[in-house]
Amino acid sequence: MTSQIVLKVSGASKRFGGVQALSEVGLSIERGQVYGLIGPNGAGKTTFFNVITGLYTPDGGSFELGGQAYRPEAVHQVARAGIARTFQNIRLFAEMTALENVMVGRHVRTQAGLLGAVLRTKACRAEEAAIAARAQELLDYVGIGRYAEFKARTLSYGDQRRLEIARALATDPQLIALDEPAAGMNASEKVVLRELIDRIRKDGRTILLIEHDVKLVMGLCDRVTVLDYGKQIAEGTPYDVQRNEKVIEAYLGAGHKNH
Numbered sequence: 035m036t037s038q039i040v041l042k043v044s045g046a047s048k049r050f051g052g053v054q055a056l057s058e059v060g061l062s063i064e065r066g067q068v069y070g071l072i073g074p075n076g077a078g079k080t081t082f083f084n085v086i087t088g089l090y091t092p093d094g095g096s097f098e099l100g101g102q103a104y105r106p107e108a109v110h111q112v113a114r115a116g117i118a119r120t121f122q123n124i125r126l127f128a129e130m131t132a133l134e135n136v137m138v139g140r141h142v143r144t145q146a147g148l149l150g151a152v153l154r155t156k157a158c159r160a161e162e163a164a165i166a167a168r169a170q171e172l173l174d175y176v177g178i179g180r181y182a183e184f185k186a187r188t189l190s191y192g193d194q195r196r197l198e199i200a201r202a203l204a205t206d207p208q209l210i211a212l213d214e215p216a217a218g219m220n221a222s223e224k225v226v227l228r229e230l231i232d233r234i235r236k237d238g239r240t241i242l243l244i245e246h247d248v249k250l251v252m253g254l255c256d257r258v259t260v261l262d263y264g265k266q267i268a269e270g271t272p273y274d275v276q277r278n279e280k281v282i283e284a285y286l287g288a289g290h291k292n293h
């Protein structure tokens with residue numbers, strides 16, 4: 035039976051010199067949930083993402099994905115284990131087309147070896163065609179299918195963010211981690227983004243989200259963890275955390291620049 039808990043993290047810690055960026059942070063995300071990670075600037079949200087996706091080596095903690103222990107030691111291992119992510123500062127291949135960007139994501143899940151690719155074997159060509167077809171489907175799914183042949187850098191900001199989501203979906207992840215997907219979007223782009231995240235959830239995916247737009251978080255998330263100075267100060271439904279005194283203090287307290 036597949037586990038109902040997609041991601042389980044306990045005691046995740048990470049220190050940078052004198053800064054305890056993460057201090058014993060733990061959370062469990064159930065299949066089909068949209069889970070929010072919020073907190074003021076410098077709270078440790080990006081560090082948490084970087085730790086679970088293998089970009090930073092944690093100082094401590096245990097990590098399970100789909101009921102299996104995994105060690106977040108390298109980005110490609112984590113991608114294979116089943117976490118895909120987007121970045122706060124969009125990271126696309128600017129000179130490649132939208133379709134090619136998504137095809138790169140899909141290659142995580144394919145078999146053809148380097149030799150096959152070089153020799154252009156029949157099996158390899160068939161696989162490549164299937165990858166392209168699936169990539170086009172994903173571009174259609176996120177609403178930018180008509181830009182398949184456009185270079186990534188020529189797309190609008192909102193469309194580049196959608197392209198990153200399509201690329202993440204291409205790896206068929208157990209968990210999709212979105213790092214500030216609404217950053218820099220205007221109000222109408224946010225509405226479309228919200229619909230897209232809702233659709234991804236309805237289609238059975240599980241989503242972890244860092245987001246500063248409180249309205250978006252409160253409207254979309256099933257549960258929320260709040261970090262402050264690397265510590266987890268609250269966990270619960272959006273309704274509950276909004277009323278939590280520690281959370282109110284963290285956002286309103288001195289020393290933080292609020293969004």
Ligand SMILES: Nc1ncnc2c1ncn2[C@@H]1O[C@H](COP(=O)(O)OP(=O)(O)OP(=O)(O)O)[C@@H](O)[C@H]1O
Pocket residue numbers: 050053054055073074075076077078079080081082
């Ligand atoms: N690579 C690094 N080297 C040194 N310190 C770092 C590094 N990454 C993060 N930090 C520090 O760790 C703390 C947490 O930073 P982090 O970026 O995780 O916060 P955040 O919640 O994502 O903030 P923001 O909302 O501004 O993106 C901060 O004090 C930051 O300066």
